[in-house]
Amino acid sequence: MKARAVARVLGKHVVMIVLMMFWLSVLVFCLSRMAPGDPLQSFYGDAVQSMSTGELEAARHRLGLDAPLWVQYEKWLSGVAQGDFGMSLKYKRPALEVAGPLIGNTLILGGAAYALVFALAIGMALICVRYEDSWIDRTLCAAGTVAFYTPAFWLGTMLVLVFSVNLHWLPGSGAYRPGMAGDVADRMRHLVLPLVVMVASHVWYYACMIRNRLLDEVRRDYVLLARSKGLGRRRVLMRHCLRNVLPGIVSLMAISVPHVLSGTYVAETVFNYPGIGLLSVSSAKYHDYNMLMLMVMLAGFLVIVSSILAQAVNEIIDSRMKGAERGGV
Known part of the structure; x- marks a missing residue:
């Protein structure tokens, strides 16, 4: 029975993902075709300006851009079902072939930023709660707020100007030097400035929420009872309060x-x-068009899966909390 219930839940989530991805693809496909601009400019470059009307119509026919919108979508969807996302008009290569090597770069940058943001957010929140209303707490709150409201584009430009252009300490662009894709040290040097911008832009947003949850927890009766028995604030904070708010942090x-x-x-x-x-x-x-559809579908898949995962985590947390409450009663 348990295996059947798990299979039913998984099937429900798979169907939900497929439906949401389908409607996302329809929406983006239609909007991209309705946007102003000529995709032939991407494929032929400046040569488009010297083409006659007949040549332009022939070029659109070769690329399938003169067919009705629903016919274009049907052709794209049938190709996707076979693992073919079409040819990139700009690079004149299969879209998946162009995007494949770049997905790893984004996962490296995004994964490193994700881990750093939450590691620092939890650490900052613990320090703020441990030294609540002290100069440490106020300084972290002020610095975090300033960093959060600093535009990422401006901060990134300033970092490049200082550390790359003037001091020549760190590279200001790229993921690695030419031919150094396998050099871990070189990749790490290229990650420093982007990670600083990402962490600065995100860390206080989550640190503030975790801090508020911890502050609510340290004011509960069991904390006052533990303190009255002689337990130190740091020990209660780390062993009890943090553990109790950890499910909420996981959901976050x-x-x-x-x-x-x-x-x-x-x-x-x-x-x-x-x-x-x-x-x-x-x-x-x-x-x-084809490259844009691939990029949007990849991003949409990550967002949809993470949202469903968050919902599942919340359901697990709620069921455990309800079970604990019933057990306590």
Whole structure:
């Protein structure tokens, strides 16, 4: 019975993902075709300006751009079902072939930023609660607020100007030097500035929420009872309060994936970091329809899966909490 229930839940989530991805693809496909601009400019470049009307019509026919919208979508969808996302108009190569090597770069940057953001957020929240209303707490709150409201584009530009242009300490663009893709040290040097921007833009947002949850927890009756028995504030905070708010932190981490993903896209644009974020911007700019669809579907899949995961985590947490309450009664 348990295996059957798990299979039913998994099947429900798979169907939900498929339906949401389908409607996302329909929406983006229609909107991209309705946007102003000519995709032939992406494929032929400046040669489009010298083409006659007949040549333009022939070019649109060769690329399938003169067919009705529903016919274009049907052709695209049938190709996707076979693992073919079409040819990139800008790069004149299969879209998946162009995007494949860049997905790893984005996962490295996004994964490192995600881990750093929450590690520092939890650490900052614990320090603020441990030294509540002290100069340490006030300084962290002020610095975190300033960093959160500082525009990422401006901060990134300033970091490049100081550490790359003037001091020559760190590279200001790219994911690695030419031919050094396998050099871990070189990759880490290229990650420093983008990670600083991403962490600065996100860490206090989550640290503040975790801090508020911990402050609510340290004011509960069991904490006052533990303190009256002689337990230190630090011990109670680490062994009891943090453990009790940990399920909420896990849920927060699950729903934060779209937020961190958007920050990755911004960092890739600022630092010219070769990833799917930078590729998404260029595909939208040059009306590279097939590449844009691939980028949106990848991002949409990550967001939808993370949202479903967050819902599942919340359901597990709620069921355990209800079970604990019934057991206590």
